[in-house]
Amino acid sequence: MPSYAFPPAAVPALPIVGGDALFPVHRIYCVGRNFADHAIEMGHDPSKEQPFFFQKNPDTLVHSGATIAYPKGSRDVHHEVELVVALKQGGEDIPVERALDHVFGYAVGLDLTRRDLQAEAKKLGRPWEVAKAFEESAPCSAIVPVAICGHPDQGRIFLNVNGATRQDGDLNQMIWKVPEMIAILSTLFRLAPGDLIFAGTPAGVGPIGRGDVLEGGVDNVGEVRLTIG
Template sequence: MTDLLFDQPQPLTLPVSGESAEYPVRRIFCVGRNYAAHAAEMGFEVDREAPFYFTKSAANAVLTGASQPYPPGTANYHHEMELVVAIGAPVFQATKEQALAAIYAYGCGLDMTRRDLQIASRKIQRPWDLGKDVEQGAVLAPLTKAAGFGEIGPQRIYLEVNGEIRQDATLSELIWKLDEIVMDLSKFYHLEPGDLIMTGTPAGVGPVVAGDVITGGIDGLEPIRLSITAAE
């Protein structure tokens, strides 16, 4: 065994309903502007040419129930509630059938975003990393196997801040459906078990401050919770 200069943390693992073993998180891909109303509130029209993506580091992922200090470098920290797809089989250049078969489970996720930094980067055509890949900025709930969840569509997706509804939609409003996302993303990456895809957020994104408690859910999935504490 190779000696290491320092210890590395173990990957985050997610509980899976009905399983004693947990799902290790390998990579996190995110789909941008995948609800028409959210695209509009961000000042964009729906683009049906192709999905587009950004990434979040698996090292910045935390399990639901976490307390996150208000992050540095921002004065406009936003919540984004999302459906998360967990890949359970290797897939590359997938057909529709292969894409659907590769989906192992679903979960709730929060894509926390330094919105001011994201917008500033976008205006000068630079990457979104500072805005999107925030320490503890990918919050993940336990997973529910796809086989037991049913067809995607009518399920409600919602988010509350301190008990007040901020986001409220259904999964039927997804512009790019799950098979389309997996098919497209697998043109560019060899997707493997452990890869997560955060599929986009509905309208109603907005800022949070220290002291806020974010809760959210999707019908049929384990809910999610995040507390924002004072900046460190």
């Protein structure tokens, strides 16, 4: 056994519906502006864009039902509800027609974003990590295996804040479908078992505040709940 200078961090993991085992998380990839209506509300033309990706750190994960502090360093934190794809196999240059064979299951996630810091980074041409990869920025539900939920390519995706609907779309509105996302990502990274892909958010993103209760869901997949302390 190796000797460490101090105890290594625990492996980030998510519960799995229907079993006691945990899903160990390797990396978190996020797809930017993957719903046309969200791309438009952010001032972009979805018909002219190739998919682009950014990452969150695995230890930014938060289990559904948690209460978190309002994120530090920002006065404008936004919610983004997303389908999450969990991989059981990795690889490079994965063909689209074989991409779904790599999927273990699906979950519902929130891509919390420090929008004011993101706007500043965009203006200065800087990376987005400070706006996306901060502590507790990736709340996520338990993972539902494919054997239970299949491969959802349509169905409602929504987010309520304090009981009022903020986001309400359908998975069939995704510009880049799950097989395409996996295939394209695999040309840029060596994907691995345990990778998560946050698949983009529909229109209606907006600010959250202290005391807010967020409840998001995807038909036939599940729901995620978060309280801002």
